Every structure is written in C-alpha cells, then in structure tokens.
Amino acid sequence: MTAVKGTVAPGYERVGEAFAVAFDGLPEMGAALAVRVDGRAVVDLWGGVADGRTGRPWERETPSVVFSSTKGLMSILVARLVASGRLDLDEPLSAIWPEFGAHGKHLVSVGDALAHRAGVSAPRVSVSREQLRDFDAMTTLLAAQEPLWEPGTAWAYHALTHGWLSGEIVRRAGGTDPGEAFAEMAASVGGGAWLGMPPEVAASVAHLRVGPTLSALVERQRASRDPSTIDWQERAMTLGGVLPETLVTDDDGFNADDVRAAVIPGAGAIATARAVAAMWSATVADTDGVRLLDDDTVRIVTRERTAGAPVFPAPAPWPRWASGFQLDSDARRFLGGSSFGHDGAGGQVAFADRESRVGFAFVTNWMEAVDPRATRIVDALRAVVA
Known part of the structure; x- marks a missing residue:
C-alpha cells in the first residue's frame, strides 16, 4: 500500500480512507487532497510518487499541473471583477474587447463566453508552439476568428480557448495581466499556485503520466475519426497538433518546461492541492482572514447558463455551466446543488460548496479517463458534511 x-x-x-484507496493498483501515482470547512483545514494529505522516472516522492509542497481546474480559478478572478462593479456578465464581450466583435461575435455576452457559447471552441488554423506560449498571439487569433457556429445559440467545450477568453476579460476589465492577477489571488491565501511556472519551481513540479484508460480512450477516438472532416473536439484539445491528444507525453505537452512557463489560462495553472482548496474555500468562507467573493456575487456568477447536448455530438451525461464555473451534474458530481468548481484532465477535481462552506481540491499526476478516485472522495465528504 502507498x-x-x-x-x-x-x-x-472516511475522507482520508477514500484518499488512501485512490492509490490501489497505481504504485507510480502521486496525489494530494486538501479540504477546508468553514475556512478551517480538515484534510491535508499527500502520498505516492511525484516523478516515476526518478522515484521522487510527492511532498506536502509538491505542485502539479491542474489542467482545466485552472478555468474555475480564472472564473473566480472574473467574478471578483463583477463584485467590484468593473464587469457586467450580460454586456457584450466586445464592449470591453472591441476586436472580439469580428465576424458576428459582437453580440456574445461576457457570461455566454464564459459558459462555452462563444463559438470559438477551437482554432480554425493550426497553432504553432510560439503562438501557444504567447498570450497576446492567442487572444488576437481568437478575436479575429470566424465562429464555428452562431455564437450564443449553442455550446461546445472550449477546452483551451476558454482560458484566453477569461484571461483577456481579466486584463481588459481589471487592468492586470492574468498571470499577475492569478499570482496575487493565490498569494492572498498563502501561495503555492502559479499561472506561468517560475523557474525556481520547475524542479519541484510533479511529472505527469498517462494511465491506461486515457490511452485507450484516445486510441478509440483516433480510430473512429473521419480523416476527411475536421474533428473540432479533437482540435479543441490539440489546437491543431501543437499539443498531444493526451495533453502530455513523457517529455512534451504539459510536461515541457516551456509550456508550463507560459500563461495558458485554460489548463496551465500549477498548484498544490492546499493552494487550490484555499482559493475555493475563500469564495464561500473567511479563509485565513480572506474572503475572495461575497455571497451575493456567488449567487450571480453561479446561475446556470449552459446545459444539455453540445453542438458537436457527444455522449451523455453532459455538464452544466455557469459563468465559467462547472455546476453539479451527472457528468461531474460535487456535493450538491450549491456546489460550483471545475474538474481537470486526468482526474483533478476542485470546487466550493455554499451550504457546507467547503473548499476542496484533489490533484494527481496519474491521468486516467475512467476515474472513480476523486468521485469516491467527494462521496465520502458528502456523507460527512450531510
């Protein structure tokens, strides 16, 4: 046993027991779990292997890429702008970002853009590595792009492009670069999270591994793909091939230092579980003297904006979305209807819950597609707080 x-x-x-069970059969996995209730740390656990190549153990301060859980954290930044009166979710995104109005996107609201309804879930052109690492290049590309469907009328998961939308919203409405705004928010609750990996952190970051269920899923998708048509869902993940379909290889994708050092707000945050849980906790409870969002703002930004089948066919169950936040659904169970957060590729799960005043984060470097690990931990926590 790990x-x-x-x-x-x-x-x-029982929450700790569920975390320990997550390692069963995965001797090269590393992970961490942090849970706060009413601002107080009630679970702070870690274990396993941070780097299977060297056997380096996962330590209390080991950070890891949290993939799309980054979107939830970026959405907290956006929500803070709503709370301050500097942003209106129902105004056109082009009101603060005029260039985005090209090709009929001028009526897309800020809230719809955050709820995956902007029509730019994938780039029409293949992205280069230089563009991937250049925040300005990506926002310019998306602003100029013709949408893939009539914006606001349907949705598709903006797997990576969502981050350049939310990041530009933060920059335009808040006047601060998204990496700096993210760093300031993380520092306010103790640090341990970065959007754009600093050089001094590189050696401590967990090395990501692709597990068998994720590898098998990618192979099935590849085999069923029609080479004569564009698979927009695949392109949303790879941006035309600059990233692997699994998001990582042994030494590339989000295992590469140059990618980790870039500001990629849709998937690129690097954080400890403790840092992520603290930020979520501070949206619903005083956390080490900090409250990131007030209750009224939380109600506004967690109103459902997207549900049901996406524009590009995908099997049910489908997620539900608020203004950037993932809501409780059959596709991703949190504690219940008062929960809001975001999961991430390979098994990351992070959220807050208004009623129980919970902040939760499970982070792992062992990436699977069929993945009960975090779900079992959340189920255990639900039983406790109920």
Whole structure:
C-alpha cells in the first residue's frame, strides 16, 4: 500500500480512507487532497510518487499541473471583477474587447463566453508552439476568428480557448495581466499556485503520466475519426497538433518546461492541492482572514447558463455551466446543488460548496479517463458534511 502522509481532523476519517484507496493498483501515482470547512483545514494529505522516472516522492509542497481546474480559478478572478462593479456578465464581450466583435461575435455576452457559447471552441488554423506560449498571439487569433457556429445559440467545450477568453476579460476589465492577477489571488491565501511556472519551481513540479484508460480512450477516438472532416473536439484539445491528444507525453505537452512557463489560462495553472482548496474555500468562507467573493456575487456568477447536448455530438451525461464555473451534474458530481468548481484532465477535481462552506481540491499526476478516485472522495465528504 502507498504510504499516505498528512493530517485528518476528527470526523473526517472516511475522507482520508477514500484518499488512501485512490492509490490501489497505481504504485507510480502521486496525489494530494486538501479540504477546508468553514475556512478551517480538515484534510491535508499527500502520498505516492511525484516523478516515476526518478522515484521522487510527492511532498506536502509538491505542485502539479491542474489542467482545466485552472478555468474555475480564472472564473473566480472574473467574478471578483463583477463584485467590484468593473464587469457586467450580460454586456457584450466586445464592449470591453472591441476586436472580439469580428465576424458576428459582437453580440456574445461576457457570461455566454464564459459558459462555452462563444463559438470559438477551437482554432480554425493550426497553432504553432510560439503562438501557444504567447498570450497576446492567442487572444488576437481568437478575436479575429470566424465562429464555428452562431455564437450564443449553442455550446461546445472550449477546452483551451476558454482560458484566453477569461484571461483577456481579466486584463481588459481589471487592468492586470492574468498571470499577475492569478499570482496575487493565490498569494492572498498563502501561495503555492502559479499561472506561468517560475523557474525556481520547475524542479519541484510533479511529472505527469498517462494511465491506461486515457490511452485507450484516445486510441478509440483516433480510430473512429473521419480523416476527411475536421474533428473540432479533437482540435479543441490539440489546437491543431501543437499539443498531444493526451495533453502530455513523457517529455512534451504539459510536461515541457516551456509550456508550463507560459500563461495558458485554460489548463496551465500549477498548484498544490492546499493552494487550490484555499482559493475555493475563500469564495464561500473567511479563509485565513480572506474572503475572495461575497455571497451575493456567488449567487450571480453561479446561475446556470449552459446545459444539455453540445453542438458537436457527444455522449451523455453532459455538464452544466455557469459563468465559467462547472455546476453539479451527472457528468461531474460535487456535493450538491450549491456546489460550483471545475474538474481537470486526468482526474483533478476542485470546487466550493455554499451550504457546507467547503473548499476542496484533489490533484494527481496519474491521468486516467475512467476515474472513480476523486468521485469516491467527494462521496465520502458528502456523507460527512450531510
């Protein structure tokens, strides 16, 4: 059995047990779990292997790429602009970003753009590595692009492009580059999270591994693809091939230092579980003296904006979306209807819950597609807080 380190508050033992079970059959996996309730840390656990190539163990301060959980954290930044009166979710995005209005996108609201309804879920042209690492290049590309469907009328998951939309919203409405705004928010609750990996952090970041269920899923998708047509869902993940379909290889994709060092707000945040849980906790409860969002703002930004089948066919169950936040659904179970957050590729899960005043983060470097690990932990926590 994998040795698990850390602390669990009395009454939360079953949550710790569910975390320990997550390592069963995965001897090269590393992971961390952090849970706060009413601002207080009740679970702080870690274990396993941070780098399977060297055997480096996962430590308390080991950060890892959290993939699309980054979108939820970026959405907190956007919500803070709503709270301050500098942003209106129902105004056209072009009101603060005029260039985005090209090709009929001028009526897309800020809220719809955050809810995956902007029509630019994937680039029409293949992105180069230089563009991928250049925030300005990507926002310019998306602003000029003709949408893939009539914006606002349907949705498709903006797997990576969402981050350049939310990041530009932060920059235009907030006047601060998204990497700087992200760093300031993380620092306010103790640090341990970055959007754009600093050089001094590189050696400590967990090395990502692709598990068998994710490899098998990608192979099935590749085999069923019609080479005569564009698979827009695949392009949303790879941006035309600059990233692998699994998002990582042993030494490329989000395992490459130059990619990790770039500001990629749709998937590129690097963080400890403790840092992510603290940020989510601070949206619903005073957390180490900090409250990132007030209750009224939380109600506004977590109103459902997207549900049902996407424009590009995909099997049910389908997720539900608010203004950048993933809501509780059959596709991703949180604690219940008062939860909002975002999961991430390979098994990352992070969220807050208004009623139970929970901030939660499960982070792992072992990436799977068929993945009960975090779900079992959330189920255990639900039983406790209920």
